[in-house]
Amino acid sequence: MKSPDYPETRRESLVEEQFGKSVADPYRWLENDVRNDPQVADWVSRQNTVTRAHLDTLPQRDWFAQRIRALIDYERFGVPVKAGGRYFYARNAGLQNQAQLFVRHGLQGASRLLLDPNGWAADGATALDAWKPSASGKRLLFSVQDGGSDWRMLRVLDVDSGERLSDEIKWAKFTDLAWIGEDGFLYSRFPEPEQGTAFQGRNYDHAVYYHRLGTEQEADELVFATPEQREMNHAAEVTPDGRYVVIRSSTGTDARYQVRVIDLTERERDGWKLRTLVSDLAHDWQLVANVGTKLWFVTNKGAPRYRLMTIDLAEGEPEFAEVVGERKELLERATIIGDYLVLNYLKDASSHAEVVSLDGKSVHTLGLNGLGTASGFEGKPGDPETFYAYSSFNQPAAIYRMDIATGQSEPFAEPELKFDPEAYLVEQRFYRSKDGTRVPLFIVRSKAAAEAGLAQPTLLYGYGGFDIALTPGYSAVRMAWLEAGGAFAMANLRGGGEYGKDWHDAGRLANKQNVFDDFIAAGEYLIAQGITPEGGLSIQGGSNGGLLVGAVVNQRPDLFAAANAQVGVMDMLRFDRFTAGRYWVDDYGYPEREADFRVLLAYSPYHNIRSGVDYPAVLVTTADTDDRVVPGHSFKYTAALQHADAGDKPHLIRVETRAGHGSGKPTDKVIEEGADILSFLAYWSGLQVPSFSSAEVAEARR
Template sequence: MASRSGRSRSILAAVLAVTALATSPTWADTMKLNYPETRREPLVEQHFGEAIADPYRWLENDVRNDKEVANWVERENAVTRQYLDTLPQRGRFAAKIRELIDYERFGLPTKAGGRYFYTRNSGLQNQAQLFVREGLRGTPRLLLDPNSWAKDGATALDSWKPSEDGKHLLFSVQDGGSDWRLLHVLDVATGKQLPDEVRWAKFTQIDWVGAEGFVYSRFPTPAEGTAFQGRNYDHAVYYHRLGTPQDADQLVFATPEQRELNHEADVTQDGRYLVIRSSSGTDRRQQVRYVDLQRRTRDGWNPRTLVAEATNDWKLVASTGTKLWFVTNKDAPHYKLVVIDLAEREPQFRQVVGERVELLERATIIGNHLVLNYLKDAASHAEIVGLDGKSVRDLTLAGLGTASGFDGKPGDPETFYAYSSFNQPAAIYRMDIATGKSEPFAQPAIKFDPAKYLIEQRFYTSKDGTKVPMFVVRNKAAAAAGKAQPTLLYGYGGFDISLTPGYSAVRMAWLEAGGAFAMANLRGGGEYGKEWHDAGRLANKQNVFDDFIAAGEYLIAEGITPKGGLSIQGGSNGGLLVGAVVNQRPDLFAAANAAVGVMDMLRFDRFTAGRYWVDDYGYPEKEADFRVLRKYSPYHNIRSGVAYPAVLVTTADTDDRVVPGHSFKYTAALQHAQAGDKPHLIRIETRAGHGSGKPTDKVIDEGADILAFLAKWSGLGTPQ
């Protein structure tokens, strides 16, 4: 292990190596970087008759506890920082992103006890603040200001829920981007925090049970030194009564005989039922249980089974009287709406709205109406129907975009929703549910002309003939002139997650600089239901990579981007995507950003939440799955002697979702390989986690670094 003085000398040497290169006017184009030396171990293991080398396994160690890993991070960041700071467009991108993100942003309001609660960011605040109004038109009053919680702005307000009477606010705190949550309660009238505190909550809903307490989900207190890397087991639902310590919390539900199950608990909007959904992985398959809260005093919690087999998705909608409403894909891959009356002697699910060609994402009951959110070719469509399922009206949206929200409860006269698109930051609307009339609640004042941009949805052909949708956003004048523009292609393709249109200040900075943006809706996602998801996971995972490669080939063939002008980006499962396609088609891409990626497919299930991902990836210890994973694992398939595109890996030292060891090992292997003269760097953020809760200043800095890097190697000109 290096001494402190030795470490300082190695960092200095790495920085001087980059500085020396910078004296040449063409250094960034033609010279090879002198990367920090990374120790290699002679570690080889046998897996189903194949010898698998893992020379960088030591980089899996927690940077908080391992000085050698911390030293490696420091040396890599020094080289990367020096390189990125020499890029001429870096400062311009930072200024442009700052300008484009500096607008007043509101969250969806929640009504409770005549009070309206909502978040607001004035523009450049690191974290959004939480406000309350007495009545819809009341004067806003600041309740919570997360910007005062940490000097670096990296402690965030995660989720929050007012009690039904609006007197208390339950909220969760996220620190440094971690998945762990700390729960607190606020007295709304005084703004003072109660002494109640709950620790080790994770992957949890928070919901009030009456006005006296709340339910949440947590894991056992982790053993010392394992909180950020240890596997998560023994999830359980607890009830906390206000004014009592956490060790007095009541266990509501757990499955010690099935330690792998997670349990999500929701209270229906009318406060009648507690619904617990249990699942073992990332697949949308749950067991469902319920507690009649009107009988809780007499019966205890005593959850009753409603759905015994975890074979389908059950999305809770609401309860009306003794009826529970769900959106489900049971016998309906594109989902349908059903209801069950628990007062019947033998309750049975009854269909209210049947399956359609479009994907039914969710439903809510507002007043005496149902609001149905559909996804059609990855864009939103909303419809209002009666409780009998008969159509009342469509909700007209302004083009290809995403509508979200529509929360409320039976009897409410109003609901709020947000609409956004690639050229439209989220605007908040209030809708009168009886008339369907919408009026603005909060509309952003933007600093660019959205009319300059053309948003298209195109369908291209993948390797096996499958038609895949892709959004393409570019300057209208450039499109009309047939001008090819350096293009940033984004993808994900996994876990039944749909990519839909939305605004990003970072992407808009790319567009304003003269680039084009494309987002491919790859198989493995949720855009078309179960079939689409199944076609891109497990043994079919290669389809995802083929779809993404075909998207890049299409953009070049159609003259949208010039050859040598295509950059790619993806995060988490999308980081895996980027790593895999760079290995498979390094000739196709000019530059790549692999963010917080799953890069070692033979050991992903050994850390934190990784064990859940076997639903999409399979089990590394099963030979059939191992054979598939081995073929595309980014870490294990780097090819020496092949010219790779410029690669910038981004991660965070406190990411406890996809632990940073994935990115560390992949980068070390890529730098060791003889993979061309373009830079292969890693940018390691501090206290940023997997992405959520990231403060605005870190968003700006990271976005500027990534765009400057991609612009350099894809030929995007200087921003105007």
């Protein structure tokens, strides 16, 4: 297939001196907001036209679109939340663009629709984000996300009548939802941005406010802010019994918090009087719950893989005491249900759960089937039950109810499958990276192909950053790839959160190259083991994973047949200048510091594209309303790649409208984007779908 004729992109002679280096930035004009700059909007339109023409000619696209639609068309439930005898849960009938919210009065009661976001926008791109019932279950606080943006609108529903109250909160962002009794709530917000800066301006001056129902937002009480430290973020939680407010404050993406507490029993006398429990920004502190004056926290202080500690606020000068010590496995979170603690552990990136007494003695282990991810376990002291979800690569999420005293689980909602999960092999292997580090790798493929020793075109996925762990989970898009005859692999790279602080530290700042080495080694392993044929390896990653894809394509273009960089951070010298980018210095470093600058410049995807080298086929994907990683990153990288002498394979960009960094994306857009990406990767890695012969695919590729 002939390489597309790319649209002309204006290059400017912008060169800046930084620490003795001349750094060219010919496409800086593409950083401008596509919604406000007609020239950028025109560039996006012309790029989308060329990309659409290429994607529409791919013989596999229609098959993938049909198959993804079929595989995503099943009833899906969220984990129920109980409040005042009512059970709240999300449900998608199958192809609805957004999940609806339902309530039951009693576990066996009839379900009633509370909120249906599918009618909120003609294009389905306005989503119900977070939601939280009041303790009585009579009120529901919920947040609305429009067009994929990080900004949120907060609203309140009367559960019995189904009527919305008049309350409306604007400019909330990075907020928890925390009820104070039945009459008001706490939330976090930034000041209203200046005109035209909402989607690109830096975020400063985060603050916690109290809103009393029935009043205007302008009357909200300021509870906590740090005007002398404008870069700090603040999130407020309320303990399950409603007695304490816990406010955690941080400066970046690292889980390093100050912790303050407000005793609401003294509020009438003392107002929002804060008591500091942790003053240094050195460790993670995750609130579990309280029983009386005793608070439980999960922390990595003195325990890189976390431990469980308590503190009794009734003591004059309280100190933290250990309840459950650090183990080899990573303690992800804990909850108090009834008279027990439920501990969620991660062992080699797969979930394990254990029930222990409040003094830390083991009661029973929750049996989970194979390599998978368990989530949920919400509840409070005194509850007889909890709910959790369990999923794996070949298992869509099923919801279970667990009797906390006996540990017995029973299904609450199980999906009806449109494929045979037993036809697929899910395995975990370990390989050696460049420096000898042992790295986990999940591999999913058909059992028939594995038993026959067949090499299959493989899609390798990675992230490797920000202390985030990649764990097994179901995706209709990935299942379509498997059904087409491909294999899927997911590497648990350094920089992630699979093994705690040490694993994270080994893949950030000056150690960032380890992440790229880990990913490259994973690709080499798949080929060496005969899982992937030569010329059959595709790669994919989003956000920090988009950076990963851009970096490894520059470093080893010969290893990959095709690549999809999703909403990636591509300009490592200017990432901190937009929206939430300033937080990422915890993982990336400061571009204005010389030592960090030299590390960043060495791997920045935008600055290290190599002319005169044959690159794999590259499809960059982003969205016009991504205000997390602004689309200018992807625009500049694509323009530079198209300008370079980088071979005959296509280097294209797909820009979605009214979609952000990923959350809240309507089902229709998920299907269309998934079909575009998979057909592109399949075509250039030689994966034939069942309705096409290998000869047809080979002929088309010529």
